[in-house]
Amino acid sequence: MPYLRVRIASSDQKRVTTTQVAKMLTDLAVTKLGKSASDAAVDVRFTDPDNWFIGGQPVSQNHATSFFIEIKITASTNSRTDKSAFVQAAFDGMSKLFSNISKTSYIVLHDVASDSWGYGGKTQEYRYITGDKEV
Incomplete structure (x- = not known):
């Protein structure tokens, strides 16, 4: 049950869609982390590259993409x-979708305690203890 939040600063927004990004990341959550595609939620947001700064300079200055x-x-x-494989594959996947990816693009995996989150009104801890897989 992964939740992915993605911010992208790129002028390629017209060429690359949020659907393409969400599909690629969902596929990687399944293939690299063994997560269920049907339970994966992905929130993709594009940001103006004039408002994304690396080293004090907007990424638009170099026509770069960062995420x-x-x-x-x-x-x-x-x-x-598993986590390392996901990080590498996500960076590679974004590099295939977007041109001129900045190496200063970040991927963060948050390990959340099973009793601290869930979906459908049930924590992951509850699902583990009871064997409940119902969505």
Whole structure:
């Protein structure tokens, strides 16, 4: 049950759609982290590259694209290797979608305690204890 929030500063917004970004990240959550595609939520937002700064300079100055991806996953459900593979694949995936990706683009995985989040009114801890997989 991952939740992904994505911010992208790019002038390629007309060429790359939010749907393309969401699909790519959902696929990676499934293939790299073993998450359920049907429970993955992705929020994609484009930001004006004139308002995104790296080293005090707007990314638009170099016609670059930069991004910040954060994903919340249930703690202890993925190994360091899984997480590393996701980070690399997400960076590579964004690099395929957008031209001139800045290396100063971030991907953050948040491990959230199973008793501290859930969906459908039930925590992940409850689902684990009861074996409840109902959405």
